[in-house]
Every structure is written in C-alpha cells, then in structure tokens.
Amino acid sequence: MKIMMVDDEPELIDLLCELLPSTWRIDKFNDARSAGEHYQDHQNYDLVITDFKMAPKSGEGLIFDIKYINPAQKIIVVTGDPSGLNLPEKFKIQIFQKPANMKSFVAAIMDLCAEKQN
Numbered sequence: 001m002k003i004m005m006v007d008d009e010p011e012l013i014d015l016l017c018e019l020l021p022s023t024w025r026i027d028k029f030n031d032a033r034s035a036g037e038h039y040q041d042h043q044n045y046d047l048v049i050t051d052f053k054m055a056p057k058s059g060e061g062l063i064f065d066i067k068y069i070n071p072a073q074k075i076i077v078v079t080g081d082p083s084g085l086n087l088p089e090k091f092k093i094q095i096f097q098k099p100a101n102m103k104s105f106v107a108a109i110m111d112l113c114a115e116k117q118n
Helices: 010-019 032-041 059-069 102-117
Strands: 002-006 025-029 047-051 075-079 094-097
Touching: 002 010, 002 032, 010 025, 010 102, 025 032, 032 047, 032 059, 047 059, 047 102, 059 075, 075 102, 094 102
Parallel strands: 002 025, 002 047, 047 075, 075 094
Antiparallel strands: none
C-alpha cells in the first residue's frame, strides 16, 4: 500500500506510521502546498490522509486539487473542528475528529486500503 499523509503536526503522522504495517510506503508532508505539488506528478496513492486546517494552503484546497486530478482518489480528513467542513458528498470523504480514536482510525485506513485491493 502507498499512502500520502499531510498534517502540520508531525507527531500525528509519526504516531500513525507506527500503527500501520511497516511494509506500507508512507509519504509524509507537513503542508498542503508541497503535498499538492508532489501529487501532480505522483498520483499512484491508495489513500490520502490529510488535516483540514493548515496554513498557508488548507487541506480543503488540497482535497479539491486532488479530486480534480483524480476523482476516484480515496481521502480521509482528520480535523480538530469538523464544523467548518463543506465538501461535496460526491467526494465520499471519511472524516475523523482530533483527537481521533486511533483504533477506529487505523481500522478505517485498513478498510479503505482493502477496498482498493478488490
């Protein structure tokens, strides 16, 4: 599996990396701008996990950029305040509120990646 993780809190990315299988490739980004630039040339991710509120570019902007390039890309959003999310239903994005229950969060990641394999 290949996952892109984007969060301005590197500790969260590191924690998730410890909980996921060590055989998975995880590309880490601390801002949406560099993640978006990378995605333009590397779209072969099974899953993108992103924070929603980041600066200077938001996770929302990253999500719209990714869905424009690849409408089928599976995405999970992790945010401290889900009330500001206004994403189209057709994006089919799973949302977890920080602090996320790590057991259910990892289970959702595993489920989405299993769907990708089928």
